[in-house]
Amino acid sequence: MLLPFSPSPLPPISAAWLARPSPAIAVDLLGCTLVRQFEDGSTLRSLIVETEAYAPDDPACHAYRRRTPRNAVMFGPAGYSYVYLIYGMYHCLNVVTDAEDVPSAVLIRAVQLQQEPPGDRSPQPLARLGAGPGKLCRALQIDRSHSGQPFAPGQPLWLEQRSPSLDQQMRQGAIALHQTTRIGLTQGADSPWRWYIRDSAAVSKR
DNA sequence: TGAAGGATTTGT
DNA sequence: CAAATCCTTCAC
Numbered sequence: 450m451l452l453p454f455s456p457s458p459l460p461p462i463s464a465a466w467l468a469r470p471s472p473a474i475a476v477d478l479l480g481c482t483l484v485r486q487f488e489d490g491s492t493l494r495s496l497i498v499e500t501e502a503y504a505p506d507d508p509a510c511h512a513y514r515r516r517t518p519r520n521a522v523m524f525g526p527a528g529y530s531y532v533y534l535i536y537g538m539y540h541c542l543n544v545v546t547d548a549e550d551v552p553s554a555v556l557i558r559a560v561q562l563q564q565e566p567p568g569d570r571s572p573q574p575l576a577r578l579g580a581g582p583g584k585l586c587r588a589l590q591i592d593r594s595h596s597g598q599p600f601a602p603g604q605p606l607w608l609e610q611r612s613p614s615l616d617q618q619m620r621q622g623a624i625a626l627h628q629t630t631r632i633g634l635t636q637g638a639d640s641p642w643r644w645y646i647r648d649s650a651a652v653s654k655r
Numbered sequence: 656t657g658a659a660g661g662a663t664t665t666g667t
Numbered sequence: 668c669a670a671a672t673c674c675t676t677c678a679c
Contacts, residue, residue, distance in 0.1 A: 534672095535661060633663070660676095665670090
């Protein structure tokens, strides 16, 4: 299933809206728009269809043990990006949430691209390009240089609210949300902090 | 200074 | 199931 993109501009999501516990944000970000603005000024919009929450006292959270240079942004205020390199070859994009000094974030695991990203790329279904945290960063050309930056219009990345019609469909259950345990973890694997739009073509298997 | 391992993806 | 590939973290 492909979600409909809004034909009209949607309001940006504020840092204040993101200053809540990460599980709540993970649910609320489903159906919202991730906007990538490239250096030439062009933009590429994607609908968020799969997320995971990471929180304080969560063994799976990068900030679980202590503050380090890598995870420092998670200790800061909500509304900033946290991008890290995993397995030496893939980047993962997070939205920092909750209050300052409460290290938490939401991992964007899958998006539905509105159009083909710029650059030479072998023709591939858009749903595939955004299926997986590493793949969506590759498609949107997101790397660690984008970590620690605010989500705000005019920046390389920002977020926009759900369209009213999509919000209504999700609240009425016409678009089903699912909640499961998180993927690929060795610790904290029991917390049911993964959410996705069930029938989306872009979510991870399971 | 060294070593182990990871919020992934892909191909065998 | 294992490789690719490199950064982060922790131990010595």
